[in-house]
Amino acid sequence: MADLTTEFVGIKSPNPFWLASAPPTDKEYNVRRAFEAGWGGVVWKTLGIDPPVVNVNGPRYGAVWGPDRRLLGLNNIELITDRPLEVNLREIKAVKRDWPDRALVVSLMVPCDEESWKYILGRVEETGADGVELNFGCPHGMSERGMGSAVGQVPEYIEMVTRWCKANTRMPVIVKLTPNITDIRYPARAAKAGGADAVSLINTINSITGVNLDNFAPEPEIDGKGTHGGYCGPAVKPIALNMVAEIARDPETRGLPISGIGGVTTWRDAAEFLALGAHNVQVCTAAMTYGFKVVQEMIAGLSEWMDAKGFASVSDIVGRAVPNVTDWQYLNLNYVTKARIDQEKCIHCGRCYAACEDTSHQAIWMKEGRVFEVNDAECVACNLCVDVCPVEGCITMERLAPGTVDPRTGKVVEADYANWTTHPNNPAAKAAE
Amino acid sequence: MANSPHTPGVVPGRLAREAIEANFSDLHPPLDDHEARVAADRCYFCYDAPCVAACPTEIDIPLFIREIATGMPEAAAKAIFAQNILGGMCARVCPTETLCEEACVRMEAEGDPVEIGRLQRYATDRLMAKGVHPFTRAAPTGRRVAVVGAGPAGLACAHRLAMHGHDVVIYDARPKPGGLNEFGIAAYKTTGGFAQAEVEWLMKIGGITVETGRELGRDLDLATLRRDFDAVFLGMGLAGVNALRAPGEDLENVENAVDFIAELRQAEDLSSLPVGRDVVVVGGGMTAIDAAVQAKLLGAENVTIVYRRAREKMPASEYEQNLAAAKGVRIICEAMPVAVHGDGAVREVEFEYTVETPEGLKGTGERFRLKADQLFKAIGQRLEGAPEGLALEGGKIAVTGPGRTSLEGVWAGGDCTPGEDLTVVAVAEGRDAAEDIHAWLMG
Numbered sequence: 001m002a003d004l005t006t007e008f009v010g011i012k013s014p015n016p017f018w019l020a021s022a023p024p025t026d027k028e029y030n031v032r033r034a035f036e037a038g039w040g041g042v043v044w045k046t047l048g049i050d051p052p053v054v055n056v057n058g059p060r061y062g063a064v065w066g067p068d069r070r071l072l073g074l075n076n077i078e079l080i081t082d083r084p085l086e087v088n089l090r091e092i093k094a095v096k097r098d099w100p101d102r103a104l105v106v107s108l109m110v111p112c113d114e115e116s117w118k119y120i121l122g123r124v125e126e127t128g129a130d131g132v133e134l135n136f137g138c139p140h141g142m143s144e145r146g147m148g149s150a151v152g153q154v155p156e157y158i159e160m161v162t163r164w165c166k167a168n169t170r171m172p173v174i175v176k177l178t179p180n181i182t183d184i185r186y187p188a189r190a191a192k193a194g195g196a197d198a199v200s201l202i203n204t205i206n207s208i209t210g211v212n213l214d215n216f217a218p219e220p221e222i223d224g225k226g227t228h229g230g231y232c233g234p235a236v237k238p239i240a241l242n243m244v245a246e247i248a249r250d251p252e253t254r255g256l257p258i259s260g261i262g263g264v265t266t267w268r269d270a271a272e273f274l275a276l277g278a279h280n281v282q283v284c285t286a287a288m289t290y291g292f293k294v295v296q297e298m299i300a301g302l303s304e305w306m307d308a309k310g311f312a313s314v315s316d317i318v319g320r321a322v323p324n325v326t327d328w329q330y331l332n333l334n335y336v337t338k339a340r341i342d343q344e345k346c347i348h349c350g351r352c353y354a355a356c357e358d359t360s361h362q363a364i365w366m367k368e369g370r371v372f373e374v375n376d377a378e379c380v381a382c383n384l385c386v387d388v389c390p391v392e393g394c395i396t397m398e399r400l401a402p403g404t405v406d407p408r409t410g411k412v413v414e415a416d417y418a419n420w421t422t423h424p425n426n427p428a429a430k431a432a433e
Numbered sequence: 434m435a436n437s438p439h440t441p442g443v444v445p446g447r448l449a450r451e452a453i454e455a456n457f458s459d460l461h462p463p464l465d466d467h468e469a470r471v472a473a474d475r476c477y478f479c480y481d482a483p484c485v486a487a488c489p490t491e492i493d494i495p496l497f498i499r500e501i502a503t504g505m506p507e508a509a510a511k512a513i514f515a516q517n518i519l520g521g522m523c524a525r526v527c528p529t530e531t532l533c534e535e536a537c538v539r540m541e542a543e544g545d546p547v548e549i550g551r552l553q554r555y556a557t558d559r560l561m562a563k564g565v566h567p568f569t570r571a572a573p574t575g576r577r578v579a580v581v582g583a584g585p586a587g588l589a590c591a592h593r594l595a596m597h598g599h600d601v602v603i604y605d606a607r608p609k610p611g612g613l614n615e616f617g618i619a620a621y622k623t624t625g626g627f628a629q630a631e632v633e634w635l636m637k638i639g640g641i642t643v644e645t646g647r648e649l650g651r652d653l654d655l656a657t658l659r660r661d662f663d664a665v666f667l668g669m670g671l672a673g674v675n676a677l678r679a680p681g682e683d684l685e686n687v688e689n690a691v692d693f694i695a696e697l698r699q700a701e702d703l704s705s706l707p708v709g710r711d712v713v714v715v716g717g718g719m720t721a722i723d724a725a726v727q728a729k730l731l732g733a734e735n736v737t738i739v740y741r742r743a744r745e746k747m748p749a750s751e752y753e754q755n756l757a758a759a760k761g762v763r764i765i766c767e768a769m770p771v772a773v774h775g776d777g778a779v780r781e782v783e784f785e786y787t788v789e790t791p792e793g794l795k796g797t798g799e800r801f802r803l804k805a806d807q808l809f810k811a812i813g814q815r816l817e818g819a820p821e822g823l824a825l826e827g828g829k830i831a832v833t834g835p836g837r838t839s840l841e842g843v844w845a846g847g848d849c850t851p852g853e854d855l856t857v858v859a860v861a862e863g864r865d866a867a868e869d870i871h872a873w874l875m876g
Contacts, residue, residue, distance in 0.1 A: 390477050
């Protein structure tokens, strides 16, 4: 049996699945239910300075659905906790006392002055919580008040506030990053420079989930008006994976612990985040969609996969894919593949043909009897046919062996690795000799 | 004492009225909005889709299904009706398992096709429920066309002609329009008076007059129609029923299956419709299945279909055979009727087993008898009273191209012409003949 216990910035938890700071972690009642269901840790929904914020009284969420109303993306305009600070602190203390083996981190967002941070850090320390997460990501409402992503979008502020926090608490400090920036490496570097023990990402993405075509209000709609909310759920996973990888491979932040967040819905999603350098994951939308029990599938699936692959502990997985993330210019231009259609598996729908003929390189023939075949002389190996084929494994990309001639270019496929930096078409190519 | 399935003879009310009503409810209940979206999402939007090629009316199936998936069933219905104005009925009665759904690539993928028929019904129901007609009539041309037969072929032809601005008079021998849609299809396939509602909706195009109770050869003749109209379309179907050619065929309670079905479809109260305790149906097509299943649903104790050839040669689709079996109908294959026994009324039917030989089907000499107080003949219909001067082919009206007969200005389509006797084929033939008539009239 694989060992799923993790230690993240000194905080132990029985598995790498934490609930992210969000509505599911707003109250003692929810958090107890989460721990009973098996979650390894929670990040308590963001605390602020009293008086508590006031939420809208209309819809707080908008959604994007796939077939059969599968929730693909969720957007929210909820603020930080709207309960008094004392209530939250009392509940945090009670839960931590009863669940000492689970990670309990407290998310914080207070005005941008050192006194406010110093005050709240002291109050949280009294609860026995394991650490704090600085909410520099919330993209709506709080940012208009100079908090949340208003801080997270300015690396200098991140560094400053992180430094204040490190100076005023013995607890580990995790800095939560907003994706609503152009290059995630800058805020990550700032957090590190400020002394952060770790970063967590991504927070939600500015979004409008739709428009009501009857009254022309954006969704979610409050009395005919709408505002951008934070987008999360399965739809944002690719964006989050890339940002995690960017930080993991950046020479300036390499080794900085990362808590991966963004659309983790299954054990597989979690494994992918871990492989790209996350040390654990935080989940919200999957729990909000299916309830807390969903963690049991994640634990069982990850454990099963680790056993099958021979990984004894979670740390064996962390970062395994990072060395394989590179820049485009270093991709091997001598790696030549062609699409291959398995005629036994083909169901003759012709989607590969339509895609290639209409939108790509006219490299698939449609022959008598709806037989689809690849014309190697035109196939650039774009992979679109694989992506649109409804049958898994029917179309594959197969490598042309070195020494064979690529019918498209008429050139012999070279065995050696060669990339754009050395390519003769690159004006800046370094001469081979 | 009330009748039961065990009451001897041919009697009504073998089951309680509520039980009969339940038995004759919609065979395939309509999809609701969510079910339709889920079903629609399974369509792969194939390139040059095989389902379209398999549809005699060539409805753009992937397009209409995508329109359903994107929440526009009305647009989907327009795509359907543009090709097949009786798309509502076809959605109910088409043997989709041998047409579009058989060709669906999902059959190859997983043996479970996209539910094209039910999706088509969903879309067409939605538009028809609004009571609006999706097409507008072109400016009147002043040309007049006579259409003989208000069945699927005639209606499709008349609608297309009217759309092009011609004036159409439809003549039909029966008291109501609709043809086999109204008189010849199992009730559970088209519930709630759909056939008449569909005709009324179709007529909203304008320019069509229907004269019922007017039969060609009795009340009308082709020469007069040709004189009085600019063109004539014949779509009168097959009025004649093939005989068993077995002694005893004239006994009481030996009936044509089509007459039983028609009577059933017109019955106000199915519990007043008499049916036998032991019912035998001779034949192997859709009519045989429709008669047998409905007899069973009315409460007959034993219903047996006897078909002279092997099971795999049965014209009724496998789906229909399974439906019959599921309702408790027994199917005996490779046996032919040789005599009908009885005293006044039928009591037994005698069959002989058959074998296929190079010279054709032959009796083996082995015989058996089935108890029967009602015998339905469903061994095919034939053209009756074809007008003089029309060339025939295999007993039907010979046509070339889009329904042109041997007479100038006379077209034909539907069951009275060669080809498959399906509603959807009749619609295609009527529509195509109308386009040809239009081109001829305006050329």
